[in-house]
Amino acid sequence: MSTQEDLTVEQALSMVLAGVEPLPSEDVPLADALGRVLAAPIVARDSLPPFANSSMDGYAVRAEDTEEAANNKPVSFNVLTDIAAGTVADVVVTQGTAARIMTGAAMPQGADAVVPVEDTNEPWRDSARRLPETVLIHRSVQPGDYVRPIGEDIEAGHQVLDTGHVLRPQEIGVLAALGVSIVPVHRRPRVGLLATGDELIAVEQPLQPGKIRNSNSYAQAAQIMTLGAEPISLGVAGDRESDVRHKLALGLEQEVDLFVSSAGVSVGAYDVVKAVLEKEGNIGFWRVRMRPGKPLAFGDYHGVPYLGLPGNPVSAMVSFERFVRPAIRKMAGFSGLDRPEVSVVLKEEITSDGRETYVRAVVRRTADGYEAVSTGSQGSNILTSLVKANALVIIPKGVRQVEAGTVLRALMIDWPETVF
Numbered sequence: 001m002s003t004q005e006d007l008t009v010e011q012a013l014s015m016v017l018a019g020v021e022p023l024p025s026e027d028v029p030l031a032d033a034l035g036r037v038l039a040a041p042i043v044a045r046d047s048l049p050p051f052a053n054s055s056m057d058g059y060a061v062r063a064e065d066t067e068e069a070a071n072n073k074p075v076s077f078n079v080l081t082d083i084a085a086g087t088v089a090d091v092v093v094t095q096g097t098a099a100r101i102m103t104g105a106a107m108p109q110g111a112d113a114v115v116p117v118e119d120t121n122e123p124w125r126d127s128a129r130r131l132p133e134t135v136l137i138h139r140s141v142q143p144g145d146y147v148r149p150i151g152e153d154i155e156a157g158h159q160v161l162d163t164g165h166v167l168r169p170q171e172i173g174v175l176a177a178l179g180v181s182i183v184p185v186h187r188r189p190r191v192g193l194l195a196t197g198d199e200l201i202a203v204e205q206p207l208q209p210g211k212i213r214n215s216n217s218y219a220q221a222a223q224i225m226t227l228g229a230e231p232i233s234l235g236v237a238g239d240r241e242s243d244v245r246h247k248l249a250l251g252l253e254q255e256v257d258l259f260v261s262s263a264g265v266s267v268g269a270y271d272v273v274k275a276v277l278e279k280e281g282n283i284g285f286w287r288v289r290m291r292p293g294k295p296l297a298f299g300d301y302h303g304v305p306y307l308g309l310p311g312n313p314v315s316a317m318v319s320f321e322r323f324v325r326p327a328i329r330k331m332a333g334f335s336g337l338d339r340p341e342v343s344v345v346l347k348e349e350i351t352s353d354g355r356e357t358y359v360r361a362v363v364r365r366t367a368d369g370y371e372a373v374s375t376g377s378q379g380s381n382i383l384t385s386l387v388k389a390n391a392l393v394i395i396p397k398g399v400r401q402v403e404a405g406t407v408l409r410a411l412m413i414d415w416p417e418t419v420f
């Protein structure tokens with residue numbers, strides 16, 4: 001890895017992604033598997049549904065016996081038995097007979113269709129009513145009507161979900177239905193998080209001259225948690241090599257999968273993260289041609305991947321979005337690594353300095369697409385313009401001015417629900 005080289009965002013990102021691998025598999029209880037990524041395919045041991053059953057409350061019959069049935073010409077059937085969900089009837093439905101059956105109950109032998117209760121002379125779902133001896137059927141049905149056949153959804157022996165599949169509520173439901181109580185998923189990345197700088201004081205402390213509160217540790221921990229990964233706080237290191245080394249050692253002890261630090265990676269006299277990594281790691285210090293967030297360090301510290309973010313709060317958060325987020329997603333097993341992207345029409349003129357620029361913006365839906373307005377001051381220390389934003393609009397590299405009406409790409413950092 002080269003040092004002090006200007007890289008494009010694309011080059012830097014592909015080097016970061018080449019340096020991390022999906023974490024190994026672990027088995028978790030199904031109830032804890034939401035949001036995790038499958039580390040092995042799931043093959044159905046059983047069919048779903050596991051047996052043919054009724055999709056309606058009604059009467060199980062032989063479809064051919066209903067051929068003549070019509071509204072003005074009902075046909076009478078002898079009712080053999082009542083089949084509740086969860087039971088199996090030991091009757092055989094023969095010519096001219098029917099079995100009252102509830103939704104989800106197993107089809108009795110001999111029957112190949114269900115007539116919904118609405119199409120009979122029996123009252124609507126009246127559980128108190130005893131089983132009638134006969135029932136009048138007002139319509140004809142075809143074989144298979146209102147029957148959910150075995151394996152209609154999933155056939156035993158078939159692969160249902162592949163490695164890399166993200167477990168949303170619907171996948172959790174499928175796994176539960178198939179009896180998969182323990183799920184093989186990629187391990188959650190454990191991310192050692194370090195803030196650096198002699199100017200930092202804790203959030204609970206009163207302000208002191210020249211000091212600022214350590215906001216990065218909180219913001220990056222929140223970014224890590226949003227990804228379903230686990231932040232491991234390594235605290236704050238002062239601008240001394242020994243202190244940085246000491247804090248990173250805590251991370252090694254706790255076997256973190258990735259180090260993320262903020263500040264200390266630019267060209268200031270006290271930028272000690274850089275010094276430590278040059279001595280004890282394998283590191284490229286880069287200037288990435290992006291705004292905000294020029295300095296970025298990537299490499300490894302004693303074999304553990306390391307991403308050093310800039311110190312300015314917005315630069316740190318945007319660099320996290322661009323580089324750390326995809327890296328953590330790759331480690332967690334996701335195949336989709338980037339935020340969703342839309343084309344937006346810019347509503348105002350914006351100037352840039354030729355670096356690939358990430359403009360904090362509000363993206364709104366319009367009748368024919370999306371439009372974007374910036375959220376105000378774009379200084380790399382102005383967190384409130386990120387607070388107001390739901391997107392980062394990208395001004396491509398080499399462009400110094402974009403006119404209102406220009407179509408640009410926007411990374412959606414939030415996709416708010418529709419307000420009615």
Ligand code: AMP
Binds near residue numbers: 195216311
């Ligand atoms: P540096 O990268 O050390 O030159 O820091 C750049 C800017 O980010 C300086 O204004 C720092 O005070 C600020 N900064 C560094 N670390 C933090 C932090 N953890 N929280 C808030 N601001 C920070």
Ligand code: MG
Binds near residue numbers: 196263268311
């Ligand atoms: Mg500093």
